Amino acid sequence: MSEGAEGAEGAPARDPVAPRRRGRPARRAAGEGPGARERILASARGEFAERGYDKASVRAIARGAGVDAALVHHYFGTKEQVFAAAVEAALTPALGVPELVGGAAPGEVGETVVRAFLALWEDPAARDPVLAILRSAVSNERAAEVFRTLVTRHLVSRVAARLGAEDAEFRVNLAVAQLVGAAVLRYVVKLEPLASEPVESVVARLAPVVQLHLTGPVPPGPPGAP
């Protein structure tokens, strides 16, 4: 168990992102200094991508960043909280999307979102951190929980607030499903011809669908549905 005990499966649910500083190291810890935080996050991404959430350890993350494990704990807390910080860093390039949605003409919401999303995935510097955390989230229930909490807080809820519809969060989920599915098949599985189509061609196909999910009429529900 060692580090990460607080993040073990079965622990009571709590906010995985709450900032948490425990025991500032009494002496200046090895490796502390400018850029240490960023080095730790980069090392964490590599460790989570390479070994998976289960087997990743704070000690190995510290080693990869050239710092003491105590400094990792000081900056971030448990393994789960390091993971949460890596997720937040990976989501940073997408944080402008809710404003884009709020500012787009009503008929152009779909295209605006699709363009912004694909621009991120076309850029390896933005894509690789997302892929690293997505791999952990698909393989580990605790990592999935952290991922969904942060995606909901930073993206789903904020986009939904700008749509204003009663079922706005469901609509955003469905649009995210289309976008994430397209990204996984195009950039990871490399399914053809999707992987080789020009970006503009993919935008042209996805924009009407995302528009439909976000702003289209509610389809007739099943009999007896509320």
Add this chain to the structure above:
Amino acid sequence: MSEGAEGAEGAPARDPVAPRRRGRPARRAAGEGPGARERILASARGEFAERGYDKASVRAIARGAGVDAALVHHYFGTKEQVFAAAVEAALTPALGVPELVGGAAPGEVGETVVRAFLALWEDPAARDPVLAILRSAVSNERAAEVFRTLVTRHLVSRVAARLGAEDAEFRVNLAVAQLVGAAVLRYVVKLEPLASEPVESVVARLAPVVQLHLTGPVPPGPPGAP
């Protein structure tokens, strides 16, 4: 390297699914007998899901199935070919989808496909094998190649043939993206409210989108596109 050397990264591309029998064991191998093939596939799924494609070994798969590694090689060949067999087994429940598409009324293709897809994912016995291989495919390039080869051959090409449109494979890719994305978010990441919505409600939202991808008008392309 040991077993799996033929399947190493950088080896020349070849058909990962071609049946390949090498060296029938001179004596009856330990564990051979009725059900050995199925036990090996079940063990392989567990091993690939648990340790990932990279770290999975034929020896551990054999141990899990209670058979000699020689028998695994005899039935399947390399690690890559064991993985291919696991992918094929996981795709088996979906092999009827092309016929469903061929038999559906033109306006009901989307709903037919979505219902069949979600019915599989709602059934853990069908879902777990797909998840096991999807985790490997998202984490390893060689596993991704095997996965896309088999998904293309068994599903994309056969559904596209029934659609008959010039861009049919691209259309099927986009529909698969919507479906896979929805499945990952609903059943793995458990994004809310998508994860808790009744199946019928999800069908009602996805059917028009899959219908649009498969049979809708071609959106206007970018300037200068063919």
